[in-house]
Amino acid sequence: MPFPAVGGAALPDQAALHALLLDSLEEQIAVIDREGTIVYVNLAWTTFGLENGLASASAGTGSNYLGVCNMSGSGGDSLAGEAAEGIRDVLAGERASFHFEYPCHSPAEKRWFMMRAAPLQGDPGNLFVISHHNITQRKLAEEQVEYLSLHDPLTGLANRRHFNQFLNNEWRRGIRSRSPLSFVMFDLDHFKDYNDELGHLAGDQCLVRVGQVLQAFAGRPSDLAVRYGGEEFGLLLGSTGLEAAAKIAEAVRQKIEELDMYHREAKRITVSAGVVSVIPDSQQTEMLLVREADKALYLAKQQGRNQVACA
Numbered sequence: 001m002p003f004p005a006v007g008g009a010a011l012p013d014q015a016a017l018h019a020l021l022l023d024s025l026e027e028q029i030a031v032i033d034r035e036g037t038i039v040y041v042n043l044a045w046t047t048f049g050l051e052n053g054l055a056s057a058s059a060g061t062g063s064n065y066l067g068v069c070n071m072s073g074s075g076g077d078s079l080a081g082e083a084a085e086g087i088r089d090v091l092a093g094e095r096a097s098f099h100f101e102y103p104c105h106s107p108a109e110k111r112w113f114m115m116r117a118a119p120l121q122g123d124p125g126n127l128f129v130i131s132h133h134n135i136t137q138r139k140l141a142e143e144q145v146e147y148l149s150l151h152d153p154l155t156g157l158a159n160r161r162h163f164n165q166f167l168n169n170e171w172r173r174g175i176r177s178r179s180p181l182s183f184v185m186f187d188l189d190h191f192k193d194y195n196d197e198l199g200h201l202a203g204d205q206c207l208v209r210v211g212q213v214l215q216a217f218a219g220r221p222s223d224l225a226v227r228y229g230g231e232e233f234g235l236l237l238g239s240t241g242l243e244a245a246a247k248i249a250e251a252v253r254q255k256i257e258e259l260d261m262y263h264r265e266a267k268r269i270t271v272s273a274g275v276v277s278v279i280p281d282s283q284q285t286e287m288l289l290v291r292e293a294d295k296a297l298y299l300a301k302q303q304g305r306n307q308v309a310c311a
């Protein structure tokens, strides 16, 4: 038995117990002095450093943690610069502790950590504890929640909330750059018949395929395809004038027709579209685009469907 038995359990003395405890933690822990030099690391700290290609010298005692952060910060790594600033504040007693979340992705996986810097209890002003805690599970869950809050679950396109935020940004960008912003509103024709004849699940599949067509036309960072409502879709096109937007709308219309989704002999899924283009102006709100595209769409429906109308 390696340790003397205490009350039936085998325990090491206190110092050995604490050392073993620190080496059993998943959290990476280091103790630094006032200059930022590492005077202690636990096993998780060393193991992580070695597994991630850090030379054992910079992963362990004797290396200067603050110096490494400072150097990376001045080399242009803004996260390291922010970490260095927080640690310096704690070392100077200007803040009680510092928490900092940062990405640390490996080639194989996404990872995030939280770094905490705080004075060592019972030894204020001389020694400080740096800990790195893996928060990847929480970050992935947050990413997932954010994705779900911004996308339509059926088609994967942006939802209205995402669209409204995006449109507002593009509108403000358009005011600054005086460049045109276009919006195309699409609505499937006689989709109720499709649903009634083939069933809701087939209707869903049809919406998914239409969404894929729209997504393929939203290739630039200033473009966004949105599922606006049930069978209503939209395509926001940054820095695009009316003529170009109308051509894109017509190309989408053709592609959807070419999907050949028939629900009755000689009756296939088609789409009507309303196009609008404006140079954003601070006297108006971005909802002007949606209103005008909606009016043009109404015109396309009135004129016989399966066509593009411009505002």
Ligand SMILES: Nc1nc2c(ncn2[C@@H]2O[C@H](COP(=O)(O)OP(=O)(O)OP(=O)(O)O)[C@@H](O)[C@H]2O)c(=O)[nH]1
Residues within 6 Å of the ligand: 154, 187, 188, 189, 190, 191, 192, 193, 195, 199, 200, 201, 202, 203, 204, 207, 229, 230, 231, 301, 305
């Ligand atoms: N399968 C499916 N159907 C949907 C969904 N959202 C809306 N719909 C259906 O879309 C249909 C829309 O019908 P209407 O508004 O009458 O329009 P329409 O039949 O396309 O006629 P027009 O727009 O005038 O050409 C309704 O039957 C809705 O139930 C959805 O998520 N899945």
